Amino acid sequence: MQTYDEFIPEQDIFQFEIDMEEGKYKSWVEKYPENIYTIFGAYLLLNSEQTEDDIIYFVKQGIDLNKQSKVYWGDMHCNTPLTFACEYHNVELVRILLEAGACANTPTIYGDVCYPLYSVLQGHSASYIHPSHAKRVIDIVALLRKHGLKPEGQIPLERKKEFLGYENDEIMLFVC
Incomplete structure (x- = not known):
């Protein structure tokens, strides 16, 4: 599995990070569907206001909430979305992920x-x-x-x- 800096052209990485921060992930999912796990992880990592609708969107796109993915080069554990939410002490996101089926x-x-x-x-x-x-x-x-x-x-x-x-x-x- 690739990290986002491995599949997004260098000139687009800054825009990708801005879009993730702003919750504008759908165009990236459409452009790189084979990298949806990395996009989802980057969205969780960079966006501080995740919503239940956003999580449901990714689940409907086929995301397995228990799959581990490597989001960025320093992510040595290949965390699940729930692990990211726990690491950043995001109570609401933990609730949403667990209710959506995260283990x-x-x-x-x-x-x-x-x-x-x-x-x-x-x-x-x-x-x-x-x-x-x-x-x-x-x-x-x-x-x-x-x-x-x-x-x-x-x-x-x-x-x-x-x-x-x-x-x-x-x-x-x-x-x-």
Whole structure:
């Protein structure tokens, strides 16, 4: 699977990024239908105001919400759309994706289970996180659990410490 800088001509990349930011993705899907996953990923990454209608459009175009795609050259994990939404703590987008059929337990290409959960938790400790941000993290975890996330026994203690700094973190206690 190509990253967008590999299939879009160099002179068009700037316009592509602007269009993704503004939600003008349909012409790019029509022009490069074989790269719809990369376009969808770029839209999720670059547009901060995704709508339910936008997600439904991509689903109607045949997007599998659980397929992993590499959006840009630095995307080493080949994330799912849900993982992107979790990583950027976008509660509404997480809700939309889960309701549209995204799986809360999709592993990475490396076999890491519960990766959407890892994405939302990575680097955050309730001891220093702003309360409004902690609420978004907890809301996302609650949505993931409501839609089938089963982290029990999936996250070794060392991984918990890696993501949150120490094992008594309030968010981690809520999660597990």
